[in-house]
Amino acid sequence: MRPTVKFLNNELIEKIISEARELLCVLGAEIHNDTILSMLADHGAKINCGKKHAFFTQDIIDKSLSTVPHSFKLYDVLGNETHHFHDYNVHFTPGSAAITILDYKTQKIAKPSTIDYVNYAKVINQLTNIASQSTALIPADVPENISDSYRLYLSLMLCEKPVVTGAFTIEAFAIMKELQIAVRGSEKALAEKPLAIFSCCPTSPLKWSDVTSQNVIDCARHSIPVEFISMPLSGFMAPVTLVGTLISHTAETLSGIVISQLSHPGTPVLYGGSPAIFDMRYETTPMGAIETMMIDCAYNEIGKYFGFPTQGYISLSDAKLLDAQAGCESSMGAMLAALAGINNISGPGMLDFESCQSLEKLVLDNEICGMVLRMIKGIESREDFPALPLFEELLKEKHLLIAKHTRKFLRTEHYFPGTVIDRANRARWESEGATTLWERAHQNVLRLLKQYTPSALPDSVKKDLTDLMQQEARRYGMNTLPEGCL
Amino acid sequence: MNILTQISENLQKGNDELVEALTQEAIAKNLPPKDILDHGLIAGMNIISDQFKAHEIFLPDVLLAAKAMYAGMNVLKPLLIKDKIPSRGKVVMGTVQGDLHDIGKNLVSIMLQGAGYEIIDLGNDVSPEQFIEAAKTENANIIGMSALLTTTMPVMKKVVALLKEQASAGAIKTVVGGAPVNREFAQEIGADAYGFDAANAVEIVNKLSGH
Numbered sequence: 278m279r280p281t282v283k284f285l286n287n288e289l290i291e292k293i294i295s296e297a298r299e300l301l302c303v304l305g306a307e308i309h310n311d312t313i314l315s316m317l318a319d320h321g322a323k324i325n326c327g328k329k330h331a332f333f334t335q336d337i338i339d340k341s342l343s344t345v346p347h348s349f350k351l352y353d354v355l356g357n358e359t360h361h362f363h364d365y366n367v368h369f370t371p372g373s374a375a376i377t378i379l380d381y382k383t384q385k386i387a388k389p390s391t392i393d394y395v396n397y398a399k400v401i402n403q404l405t406n407i408a409s410q411s412t413a414l415i416p417a418d419v420p421e422n423i424s425d426s427y428r429l430y431l432s433l434m435l436c437e438k439p440v441v442t443g444a445f446t447i448e449a450f451a452i453m454k455e456l457q458i459a460v461r462g463s464e465k466a467l468a469e470k471p472l473a474i475f476s477c478c479p480t481s482p483l484k485w486s487d488v489t490s491q492n493v494i495d496c497a498r499h500s501i502p503v504e505f506i507s508m509p510l511s512g513f514m515a516p517v518t519l520v521g522t523l524i525s526h527t528a529e530t531l532s533g534i535v536i537s538q539l540s541h542p543g544t545p546v547l548y549g550g551s552p553a554i555f556d557m558r559y560e561t562t563p564m565g566a567i568e569t570m571m572i573d574c575a576y577n578e579i580g581k582y583f584g585f586p587t588q589g590y591i592s593l594s595d596a597k598l599l600d601a602q603a604g605c606e607s608s609m610g611a612m613l614a615a616l617a618g619i620n621n622i623s624g625p626g627m628l629d630f631e632s633c634q635s636l637e638k639l640v641l642d643n644e645i646c647g648m649v650l651r652m653i654k655g656i657e658s659r660e661d662f663p664a665l666p667l668f669e670e671l672l673k674e675k676h677l678l679i680a681k682h683t684r685k686f687l688r689t690e691h692y693f694p695g696t697v698i699d700r701a702n703r704a705r706w707e708s709e710g711a712t713t714l715w716e717r718a719h720q721n722v723l724r725l726l727k728q729y730t731p732s733a734l735p736d737s738v739k740k741d742l743t744d745l746m747q748q749e750a751r752r753y754g755m756n757t758l759p760e761g762c763l
Numbered sequence: 764m765n766i767l768t769q770i771s772e773n774l775q776k777g778n779d780e781l782v783e784a785l786t787q788e789a790i791a792k793n794l795p796p797k798d799i800l801d802h803g804l805i806a807g808m809n810i811i812s813d814q815f816k817a818h819e820i821f822l823p824d825v826l827l828a829a830k831a832m833y834a835g836m837n838v839l840k841p842l843l844i845k846d847k848i849p850s851r852g853k854v855v856m857g858t859v860q861g862d863l864h865d866i867g868k869n870l871v872s873i874m875l876q877g878a879g880y881e882i883i884d885l886g887n888d889v890s891p892e893q894f895i896e897a898a899k900t901e902n903a904n905i906i907g908m909s910a911l912l913t914t915t916m917p918v919m920k921k922v923v924a925l926l927k928e929q930a931s932a933g934a935i936k937t938v939v940g941g942a943p944v945n946r947e948f949a950q951e952i953g954a955d956a957y958g959f960d961a962a963n964a965v966e967i968v969n970k971l972s973g974h
Contacts, residue, residue: 675869679777679826687823696818704945704959 278655279365282616284575290582293520297527298338305332306483306532310490313536320539333535341535344542347584349502351409351439352470354460354734359408359439362547362586365618367653369611369646370441371401372593372627373411373476375634381719384598386633388417391759394428398435399729400636400722406646407625411441413634420753421445423746426452427758429473430746433460434739434763437732441504441623443476447488450495452749457501459741460734468500474547474621478506479529481514490536497541504547504588504621505533510562511572513555519572526552526576547621548580549588551631562630565595565606573610574617586620592642593624593631599638599715603628607638608645615649637718640725644694651692659686697721766792770803770835775811777827779834786835796842800879804835808878815962825962829877836879851879852972853903857889859918864911867941867961871907874961875968891921898926898935905968907958910941919944920952927953936971940964 285293308314309329318324320340323332348363360368377386378393387393394416401410412428419427425445432440433456444450453473461467477493479485485493496503507529509515515525530548537544553562553569563569573589580587592611596603607624614622625642626634660682661667667682677683697717699706706712712720732739743758750758764772766789773781782804789799811828814820843850856872858865865887872882883901885893894906906926910916919939926935936955939948949957956971958964 676866678870679823679830684823687821693818693821702959704957705963708959708963 278657279653280616280655281365281618282574282613283578284571284617285578287582289520290579293523293527293579294582296524297531298333298335300483300524300528301333301338301532302335303332304483305330306479306485306529308485308490308532308536309487310485310494313485313490313494313540316494316539317535333532337535337539338531341538342531342583344538345534345583345585346543346545348586349471349545351474351502352472353437353439354433354472354732355437356461356470360621362545362620365653366620367615367618367622367650368408368620369406369592369622369625369642370409371407371411371413371639372590372624372631372634373413373441374443375414375627375632377629377633378414379598379628379633379635379638381637381715381722386629389414389634390418391416391431392761394431395435395761395763396722396726397634397636397639398432400639400725402436402438402732403725403729404639404643406643406650407639408438409441409621410436410438411623412443413626416759418759419750420755422449422753423452423749423755425449426456426749427746429453429456430742431763433457433742434734435732437734439471440473441476441621442473443478444492444495445488447491447495450492452745454495454499454501455745456742459745460738464499471500471502471545474502474504476506476549477503477533478508478551479533481507481509481529482525483529483532485532485536493533493536494540497537497544500541500544502545502547503533503537504549505530506588506590507533507550507552509552511552511554511568512557515552519568519575522552522554522572523575523579526550526572527579530576530580546585547588548577548583548585549590549621549623550576551590551623552576561595563595564590564593564624564627564631565602565610567609570610570613573619574613577614577617577619581618587618588621588623589614589619590623590631591619592622592645593627594638595628595630597629597633599628599635599641599718603638604641604645604714607642608649611642611645611649612652615653636722637715640695640718640721641697641714644698647692647694659690695721766794767799767803767806770799771807771810774804774807774828774831774835777824777831779827779831782831783834783838786838790838790842796839796846797848799835800839800843800848804832804839805879808832812878812962812965825877826873829873832877832879850881851974852905852968853881853883853901854905854907854968855883855885855894855897855901855903856907856909857885857894858887858909858911859915859922860888860890861918862910862912862915863887864941865909867911868907868909870961871909871940871958871964874965875907878965878969880968880972891918891925894922895925895929899929899931903935905936905938905971907938907940907964907968909939910944913943916941916943916948919954923953938964938967938971 351360509525594603594606626639
């Protein structure tokens, strides 16, 4: 039996949805994009052009909800299926778009450079419990206008996993789409086998900037999957109660669904988010707060109530170093998210309020994900009945270490984490250097970097990607891509 | 493929029947028993030991290999004795008096056997006198003692003290292990070595035996 967790009953879910729909119809949403306002008007929404405000109708909400796919798949750069977003399937992906990286030697944060991104891509390519890569760092050694496309370029060149990404500008979408088409061969092939998911974030409360809303419709037009990342803050930009925050999240996410589905019905979307409580003592948005995680799991239940695949920014920490808080918050989040069946769980590697990536933490989180993935397989009977013969064997042989039953089920019943998790007895641990988790994680990072083998993407495709990226860099005054980029 | 390599590889796979047959075949081909032992059986076990330490394989794989080693050794043993090739060593094993927990001791015994040692297993609840007597009678060079209870640990001290009073003092080494036992305790009671797990016990016994 697959274990699950639930925070809401259907009655409460229906009430939350009903209130959210009313917000959209009565209060409306601010949308700074004339194309979208015009499209909404064409479908019967009342528009206040001067205030860039749209008042939704129950009809357009219903119409949009009816065309959202209830599942979709993702494929790696080589075209192999890696994800099936549906039901209670869960996949992990690293936390995305960190503006800093935690340096192992100095234990201080630094702005990421190309080499950091390259190392990240090499490591994530080999972490078996994290199904996709995200464009997890924003390289600071390229012009800002290409920092989004450049990270996608590096990801596609170095790592075979599909990508969770996003565009920072309207203009960047074009090159980011072209890079994906270069991998797949054609726009049609890309639509058939999606390679990336774009994160699109409304602003709380109920606002869409020109850039993010345009990204939604650009993705829709090219059948590129989108994950909506609504970020209400309990007590600040949303009611302090968890239910009130869920109403806010639901309204914002439904507004995204309407924009996407009216632009191109059937566009795959993930019902996602990154809400948080607001810590009134520190003026921060703790992703490691238990209430933040509860909101995540609960909106995922609302998404599932609609029948849509879901996403959540959970399984990350607000700690500044790879310490006990980092492990505690990341583990709690990963476990709750998996139990709740959040289909795309974003967070591994991330520290410090979604601002800092750590390769060492990524390695640790990969083990947390492994344990959690084992947990959700649940407890199943595996040739356990009748029990008598096995216990007779035990009494006869005095142990079951080499029993057929042991050998058959050992590696599936028990998850064996890598060396970052210490399971040696104290004497062995001491004899092996009495290492800290931080040191063992770093040793693993070094090992992964050393044993990395290049992506099997054909050289001709890699050349096309590089030509496209160089052309884009030149547009923004960068004649050659940073050294060490490959 | 060289027959010794075949023995080594099949031992690593835990194929005891084939290792036994190949050892017989190697003997039939007049290969020196010492070569079969060193370059076939022990060579295979050394690889297994390295893979186990690197977490590439798990305990069941080691024990299966050990079983295969044992099967080969059974065939080889009469010839090794005939050629007066000294055995790898003889170890008296037991859980100390007052203690009935023998899981750890059994695991160490299996691993040592797999490494080519002859094991005299005295079981559990073994008195100091029984350890000494068995070591002398069997001409063993090592006594391995295990305890799970802190209350039975002092028996280890008695064995070490009693051994020092013997004429053969120094010839028989002592190794201690078990959950509450640690290196400091081993030093305190004057034991020759402490093994923190079964694989480590093999390394230590190898060292004490000069292998």
